[in-house]
Amino acid sequence: MNELVFFINNVVIAGSVSGSIYAMGAVGVTLIFSIMRFAHFAHGDMMTFGAFMVLLLTTLFPQAGAAIGIPTPILLMPLAMALTAALAVGIDRTFYKPLRAHGVKPIVMVIASLGVTLMLQGLIRLFAGTGGSSLYVDDRKEIFRLPVPIESVRVPVVITEPQLYLFGLTILSVIGLHLFLSRSRLGKAMRAMSDNPDLAQASGINTNTIVAVTWMLAGGLAAIAGTLLSLDVTFKPDLSFFLLLPIFAAAIVGGVGHPFGAIAGGFVVGFAESLAVFNWSVLLRPFRDSLPEWLELPANLAFVGTEYKIVVPFFILVAILVWRPTGIFKGKVIT
Amino acid sequence: MPLLDARDVYGGYGGMNILNGVDMAIEATEVGVIVGPNGAGKSTMLKAIFGLLSVNQGEILLNGETIHNLPPNKLVQRGMGFVPQEHNVFPSMTVQENLEMGAYLKPDNIKRMLERVYEFFPPLKEKRHQPAGELSGGQRQMVAMGRALMPEPDLLLLDEPTAGLSPLYMNEIFERVKEVNAAGVGILMVEQNAKQALAIADKGFVLAAGQNRFTDTGAALLADPDVAKSFLGG
Ligand SMILES: Nc1ncnc2c1ncn2[C@@H]1O[C@H](COP(=O)(O)OP(=O)(O)O)[C@@H](O)[C@H]1O
Ligand SMILES: [Mg+2]
Numbered sequence: 001m002n003e004l005v006f007f008i009n010n011v012v013i014a015g016s017v018s019g020s021i022y023a024m025g026a027v028g029v030t031l032i033f034s035i036m037r038f039a040h041f042a043h044g045d046m047m048t049f050g051a052f053m054v055l056l057l058t059t060l061f062p063q064a065g066a067a068i069g070i071p072t073p074i075l076l077m078p079l080a081m082a083l084t085a086a087l088a089v090g091i092d093r094t095f096y097k098p099l100r101a102h103g104v105k106p107i108v109m110v111i112a113s114l115g116v117t118l119m120l121q122g123l124i125r126l127f128a129g130t131g132g133s134s135l136y137v138d139d140r141k142e143i144f145r146l147p148v149p150i151e152s153v154r155v156p157v158v159i160t161e162p163q164l165y166l167f168g169l170t171i172l173s174v175i176g177l178h179l180f181l182s183r184s185r186l187g188k189a190m191r192a193m194s195d196n197p198d199l200a201q202a203s204g205i206n207t208n209t210i211v212a213v214t215w216m217l218a219g220g221l222a223a224i225a226g227t228l229l230s231l232d233v234t235f236k237p238d239l240s241f242f243l244l245l246p247i248f249a250a251a252i253v254g255g256v257g258h259p260f261g262a263i264a265g266g267f268v269v270g271f272a273e274s275l276a277v278f279n280w281s282v283l284l285r286p287f288r289d290s291l292p293e294w295l296e297l298p299a300n301l302a303f304v305g306t307e308y309k310i311v312v313p314f315f316i317l318v319a320i321l322v323w324r325p326t327g328i329f330k331g332k333v334i335t
Numbered sequence: 336m337p338l339l340d341a342r343d344v345y346g347g348y349g350g351m352n353i354l355n356g357v358d359m360a361i362e363a364t365e366v367g368v369i370v371g372p373n374g375a376g377k378s379t380m381l382k383a384i385f386g387l388l389s390v391n392q393g394e395i396l397l398n399g400e401t402i403h404n405l406p407p408n409k410l411v412q413r414g415m416g417f418v419p420q421e422h423n424v425f426p427s428m429t430v431q432e433n434l435e436m437g438a439y440l441k442p443d444n445i446k447r448m449l450e451r452v453y454e455f456f457p458p459l460k461e462k463r464h465q466p467a468g469e470l471s472g473g474q475r476q477m478v479a480m481g482r483a484l485m486p487e488p489d490l491l492l493l494d495e496p497t498a499g500l501s502p503l504y505m506n507e508i509f510e511r512v513k514e515v516n517a518a519g520v521g522i523l524m525v526e527q528n529a530k531q532a533l534a535i536a537d538k539g540f541v542l543a544a545g546q547n548r549f550t551d552t553g554a555a556l557l558a559d560p561d562v563a564k565s566f567l568g569g
Contacts, residue, residue: 185439185442188428188432188436189436189439191425191427191432192425192428192432192436194427195425195427195428196424196425196426198419198422199422199423199424199425200436201407201408202387202407202417203411203436203437203439203482204407204408204411204412204439204440204486205436205439
């Protein structure tokens with residue numbers, strides 16, 4: 001039974017953590033694609049930027065959270081979301097909008113977003129340095145060890161405070177997004193523009209407003225995901241290197257243009273990663289005696305080493321593009 | 336004063352003129368029908384009226400006010416609705432959501448106009464929670480017309496509403512067009528099914544090569560042997 005708890009900690013919890021983060025990034029990528037029809041490569045850096053804003057604010061007001069009894073970085077996150085949303089709208093106005101107005105091909109937009117990636121990374125390095133830094137300035141990361149009420153089990157289920165916040169906020173974001181897209185006038189207009197931009201315009205929908213709202217949503221969600229990732233591990237200016245491939249894999253697995261597909265895709269990629277790096281030898285060990293003698297159980301039996309985790313989304317991406325380029329939920333094919 | 340008055344309109348895509356001095360006027364109570372060979376500029380004329388391309392010369396008046404080169408959303412506010420020939424629904428959205436989008440600029444209309452649209456097109460009420468992309472061609476056309484009716488336009492522009500439909504559905508659509516017109520909406524529609532369309536037309540316009548060739552009442556055009564010989568297939 002200890003082995004099962006080990007599995008819960010390393011696969012179920014770890015997979016849900018990465019899954020939630022990828023989901024929130026992938027939703028942004030998919031929304032941006034469905035409204036503006038290009039793959040936004042600077043999205044990972046928008047996530048980093050959100051975390052960087054939290055770092056900045058937390059450094060400025062390290063004790064803000066103590067007054068109310070929640071961690072300062074969490075308290076200041078809404079402000080960071082607003083700043084990231086503003087940054088996203090600002091970047092669009094400055095870099096992408098003029099290109100759109102010229103009617104450039106999507107590939108030009110993609111290359112522009114690569115430029116934005118480099119610019120954002122430079123900007124963040126300029127202020128935050130090149131190394132890692134903890135978002136916990138005055139607070140301590142709470143780690144909960146939950147004992148399992150079975151006698152033979154001595155290993156506790158381990159979950160941290162930021163992970164609990166992450167799960168809670170992911171659930172809230174998914175519900176919020178669903179209500180926004182299915183109930184609100186603006187959300188429906190967004191789906192209309194994704195379906196048929198010309199007809200949306202002919203119906204009197206102001207497409208500039210929809211574009212701005214899309215950036216705000218994508219930026220806000222990116223800030224949540226980036227912040228909670230940095231709280232779970234640590235803040236680094238090059239976080240996007242570890243995010244870009246999984247979030248695009250998630251968006252494509254889910255069918256580009258389907259926000260809820262992107263969320264499902266995020267969890268598919270997150271769980272695939274944690275299953276791939278899980279040491280299966282641990283689960284087999286209790287059955288050691290019943291295994292044939294010639295089969296010696298190696299100490300580590302994982303599909304890929306943790307340091308090569310990034311190949312998992314890569315393979316998922318290749319596989320889905322070969323077998324089902326429209327994703328699980330029949331999305332658009334990124335061209 | 337005519338509802339729509341287009342005078343000597345020149346316009347097209349890029350610098351090239353497709354329309355070379357088109358005149359077109361209809362009254363608020365009328366159904367106007369534009370016919371003519373493929374590539375004559377019929378669709379282009381509707382797009383010019385709805386502000387989707389630049390009018391280089393001439394004048395377009397709606398209720399006596401000049402509207403040429405106003406953007407589509409402004410024209411919707413001034414009482415114009417447009418149903419393009421293709422891609423005229425939001426396929427992944429339900430029938431009802433499609434209709435709601437039509438009233439995007441007049442959200443107060445939604446409740447009342449949904450009822451009216453469902454009265455005009457009863458099949459839509461049954462299918463209101465189904466994605467519009469899953470409907471048959473004829474029902475999609477009803478959704479498209481319903482969407483354009485939601486803001487209560489004075490003038491409805493229809494581009495080939497019966498293209499690709501079976502004769503049964505074609506007649507059904509023409510019936511609905513007549514009813515919508517009787518309810519007080521001026522209609523200007525482009526049609527390939529010229530004879531049937533001219534039969535319900537108060538005014539007919541025969542376009543060729545971006546110019547008016549014949550303009551008269553629908554009945555007079557149908558009776559004119561010259562029109563019949565060159566444009567109605569004998
Ligand atoms: N989007 C466009 N860009 C450039 N030329 C176009 C476009 N749409 C139509 N045309 C051209 O304009 C002319 C008139 O087309 P159209 O108005 O669609 O004819 P129709 O009378 O069959 O509706 C045609 O020669 C067509 O090739
Ligand atoms: Mg046409």
